[in-house]
Amino acid sequence: MSNEVAILGVGMHPWGKWGRSFVEYGVKAAKDALADAGIEWKDVQFVAGGDTIRNGYPGYVAGATFAQAMGWQGAQVSSSYGACASGSQAIATARAQILAGLCDVALVVGADTTPKGFFAPTGGGDRTRDPDWLRFRLVGATNPVYFGLWARRRMELFGATEQDFAKVKVKNSQHGAQNPNARYPKAFSMEEVLASPMVSDPLRLLQICATSDGGAAIVLTSMEYARKHATDFVTIPAVSNVTPKYPNTLIEMPNFSTDSGAGVQMPDVPFRPSIAKHAYEQAGVGPEDMDLAEVYDLSSALELDWYEIIGLCKEGEAEKLVRDGDTSVGGRIPVNTSGGLGAFGEAIPAQAIAQVCELTWQLRGQAQGRQVEGAHLGITANYGLFGHGSSVIAKR
Amino acid sequence: MSKTPVAAVEGWFTMDLDTPHLLGTRCTRCSNVFFPKEESYCRNPDCGGTEFEETKLSRRGRIWSFTNNCYAPPEPFVAKEPFEPYSIAAVELEAEKMIVIGQVTAGTQVADLEAGMEMELVLDTLYEDEENQYLVWKWQPAA
Numbered sequence: 255m256s257n258e259v260a261i262l263g264v265g266m267h268p269w270g271k272w273g274r275s276f277v278e279y280g281v282k283a284a285k286d287a288l289a290d291a292g293i294e295w296k297d298v299q300f301v302a303g304g305d306t307i308r309n310g311y312p313g314y315v316a317g318a319t320f321a322q323a324m325g326w327q328g329a330q331v332s333s334s335y336g337a338c339a340s341g342s343q344a345i346a347t348a349r350a351q352i353l354a355g356l357c358d359v360a361l362v363v364g365a366d367t368t369p370k371g372f373f374a375p376t377g378g379g380d381r382t383r384d385p386d387w388l389r390f391r392l393v394g395a396t397n398p399v400y401f402g403l404w405a406r407r408r409m410e411l412f413g414a415t416e417q418d419f420a421k422v423k424v425k426n427s428q429h430g431a432q433n434p435n436a437r438y439p440k441a442f443s444m445e446e447v448l449a450s451p452m453v454s455d456p457l458r459l460l461q462i463c464a465t466s467d468g469g470a471a472i473v474l475t476s477m478e479y480a481r482k483h484a485t486d487f488v489t490i491p492a493v494s495n496v497t498p499k500y501p502n503t504l505i506e507m508p509n510f511s512t513d514s515g516a517g518v519q520m521p522d523v524p525f526r527p528s529i530a531k532h533a534y535e536q537a538g539v540g541p542e543d544m545d546l547a548e549v550y551d552l553s554s555a556l557e558l559d560w561y562e563i564i565g566l567c568k569e570g571e572a573e574k575l576v577r578d579g580d581t582s583v584g585g586r587i588p589v590n591t592s593g594g595l596g597a598f599g600e601a602i603p604a605q606a607i608a609q610v611c612e613l614t615w616q617l618r619g620q621a622q623g624r625q626v627e628g629a630h631l632g633i634t635a636n637y638g639l640f641g642h643g644s645s646v647i648a649k650r
Numbered sequence: 651m652s653k654t655p656v657a658a659v660e661g662w663f664t665m666d667l668d669t670p671h672l673l674g675t676r677c678t679r680c681s682n683v684f685f686p687k688e689e690s691y692c693r694n695p696d697c698g699g700t701e702f703e704e705t706k707l708s709r710r711g712r713i714w715s716f717t718n719n720c721y722a723p724p725e726p727f728v729a730k731e732p733f734e735p736y737s738i739a740a741v742e743l744e745a746e747k748m749i750v751i752g753q754v755t756a757g758t759q760v761a762d763l764e765a766g767m768e769m770e771l772v773l774d775t776l777y778e779d780e781e782n783q784y785l786v787w788k789w790q791p792a793a
């Protein structure tokens with residue numbers, strides 16, 4: 255197919271609280287990905303950086319910082335920031351360069367070093383026109399507050415229980431315990447999850463993802479280049495970076511309000527499902543074709559929303575999937591085999607790339623201890639603040 | 651001496667202590683309502699309007715969902731010492747079909763709330779300094 259690119263290499267720096275520079279994490283991941291691909295750094299023609307907004311002059315505007323740290327060699331460069339979608343935007347940029355015939359070999363890198371505790375607005379001073387500053391000031395609407403609203407909505411609408419949410423966490427922690435790159439290699443019990451302190455009711459500390467340091471990288475090439483250099487490889491047939499259609503009537507971080515649903519016709523597909531729909535349509539596949547999925551479990555409860563958003567089940571049926579073990583490794587459609595954000599924590603510009611790393615290892619049969627047998631097709635999904643959709647499909 | 655009530659954010663709500671309203675704008679061309687105020691370009695992609703009139707939003711709506719803060723949020727939130735957990739509600743406004751989040755007035759716990767419950771808008775203290783009492787909108791179970 256003409257719109258595919260090949261993933262020849264993947265690499266990660268383990269997630270944690272290492273307290274070192276994000277550049278180091280990114281370079282480690284990049285070097286691993288290049289070694290995995292068997293490609294020399296000097297042969298990389300395009301570097302796509304996923305940016306962090308932390309760590310000084312916004313993430314040293316990432317692409318060139320990674321290129322400098324690897325040793326300037328004159329490659330073309332781009333730097334993408336789309337909050338949690340930064341990584342997939344970097345992938346999309348590299349992919350577009352390859353598909354346009356502008357380069358054959360691209361390196362995508364994202365890495366972050368995060369502060370302790372809640373994410374809070376960056377930068378000082380009173381910013382009374384910045385919704386991200388105002389939501390903290392006027393409402394104290396931290397990220398877990400939004401996660402709590404979405405979780406409680408499932409309880410009110412579908413009868414979800416605290417146990418259902420805890421079960422997601424337990425499942426993902428079992429997956430994460432088998433992943434050497436995960437920050438928390440511990441398999442938690444239901445009792446431990448339900449005994450952790452309440453943060454934003456109904457979500458407890460162990461059901462809310464932490465902030466982490468980490469890095470991830472992939473090497474993308476044209477199909478022609480890949481066929482010359484490898485016999486068998488994973489490809490990307492779809493990348494989706496859609497925005498919502500007006501009116502968006504779901505309350506989203508960091509907003510105070512939704513669009514008004516009173517004046518105009520609602521869009522055919524709401525924002526969240528449109529992210530996956532666009533990816534499926536590009537790849538010419540559907541949710542029933544998927545063997546696994548990596549989704550953004552900012553909270554354990556949010557993972558249940560994703561089951562429905564990416565079409566693994568109908569609305570209101572996600573609880574049944576996790577109760578029946580369908581989304582565990584060994585189940586019908588394993589979700590977050592990496593351990594997800596629950597086991598990793600957020601390293602924002604790296605996470606969407608890390609999702610693709612996990613799919614690649616799974617599709618190659620290299621996900622030791624958490625392998626989905628015979629996996630051929632997988633999807634990643636997440637979205638970044640202010641309406642940045644993010645989804646990648648990988649196949650082998 | 652009593653402190654002067656001051657809006658914690660300028661122009662987002664009427665300073666009517668008895669029956670406050672959130673203040674949005676209405677596109678004069680397509681009638682879509684925006685909160686916080688949109689004042690330059692209409693966000694309805696089928697419109698293109700550039701003129702807006704200020705409009706008071708419904709004072710009442712029904713709970714879409716709710717949660718709380720068991721720990722003090724980080725700055726720029728001004729947390730009381732000692733911190734008292736408080737509830738937060740996302741309320742769908744009656745006429746506008748728009749969900750607006752806000753703190754829930756003190757004394758209403760998560761256990762007291764449910765989806766579909768009717769809430770009304772009030773003004774309440776966000777924080778105080780030596781001279782002023784800074785007010786913000788909050789949700790309160792409708793009387």
Ligand SMILES: [Zn+2]
Binds near residue numbers: 679680693694699
């Ligand atoms: Zn308009």
